[in-house]
Amino acid sequence: MNNLIQLLPDAIANQIAAGEVVQRPASALKELLENAVDAGATKIQVVLKDAGKQLIQVIDNGRGMSPTDARMSFERHATSKIKESKDLFSIRTFGFRGEALASIAAVAQVELKTKTADEELGTYICIEGSEVKKQEPVAAQNGTSVSMKNLFFNVPARRNFLKSNPVEMRHLVDEFQRVALSYPEIAFTLMQNDMEMYSLLPGKLSQRITGIFGKNYQDKLIPADEETPHLMVKGYIGKPESAKKTRGEQFFFVNNRYIKSSYLHHAVSTAFEGLIQPDQHPFYVLFLEIDPSHIDINVHPTKTEIKFDDERTVYAVIRTCIKQALGAHHVVPSLDFTV
Ligand code: ADP
Ligand code: MG
DSSP states (O other): OOOOOOOOOHHHHHHHHHHHHOSSHHHHHHHHHHHHHHTTOSEEEEEEETTTTSEEEEEEOSOOOOHHHHHHTTSTTOOSSOOSGGGGGGOOSSOOSOOHHHHHHHHSEEEEEEEOTTOSSEEEEEEETTEEEEEEEEOOOSEEEEEEESTTTTOHHHHHHOOOHHHHHHHHHHHHHHHHHHOTTSEEEEEETTEEEEEEOSOOHHHHHHHHHOGGGGGGEEEEEEEETTEEEEEEEEOGGGOBSSOOOEEEEETTEEEOOHHHHHHHHHHTBTTBOTTOBOOEEEEEEEOGGGEEOTTSTTOOOOEETTHHHHHHHHHHHHHHHHHHTTOOOOHHHHO
């Protein structure tokens, strides 16, 4: 009998994995930004061309990589962030799957320039469709620059699936805002087609919020804080008058990782009951700190969904926190409002 099964070549395996990790320019940007944060950068610059379809470049001043690490970083399941399976339960970095660079390099033309502080020269690597075209020493700043060009150049079907520039830009800006909000102490810039869209100085969370959403948010923010033995909540909610019918200004971060949760969104919305119209959404930027052993972030490759051991308690704590914040600022349902 003939045996039919064979292992897939790396380039194909990477391309398949890329389907999950890189759906569109924004997902690649998210991965590159997270790598820059994980590298301890204090300054991160993003350069986009053609809504990321031509170019996404992320330049950081983080710890950089040695020549060997630089090459290894493009291997699948190669990571410096976890070593053994128990580490999965105490993840503090964004990354841990070791899939992002391998996936990006499988479906784009990638140029990496990186240098550690204790090396004289840095490393340049050019890789296209998982194939290393060039690796050589190069003069470089400390830190890392990754340029991703012509996303899906070798997967025409996917390239054709990309949406119009405004739509892709919206997704890119969403990802940028999420990372920038969760790290107000890091300076960020974003350029699109040579125009500066954001230039965010390091500062406090409230300054980051106004830097992103505009100065008029300055006196619309109410601080929210709550601490229980297992959970800490802090951040800002918007005064009821800043609620909008459109969504997009609601942010939950768990241990600094942006997450989507309609369940927790509901906890905030109900705390606003009677203060905003039922079809409006309150503004909020809320950070939850929770022992990593009580959550599972390994649910989805893009990691925007997580599982809590005890979702109900988290819900209750958030709701109480928001109610108290509103109460402390004398924002309580008024009779006038309901007529
Ligand atoms: P992960 O982030 O899950 O480890 P990636 O494929 O995103 O996987 O990156 C692989 C490895 O490459 C990382 O673990 C890290 O050691 C290194 N790396 C990637 N980007 C950077 C960067 N900007 N600065 C320093 N090291 C980086
Ligand atoms: Mg990563």
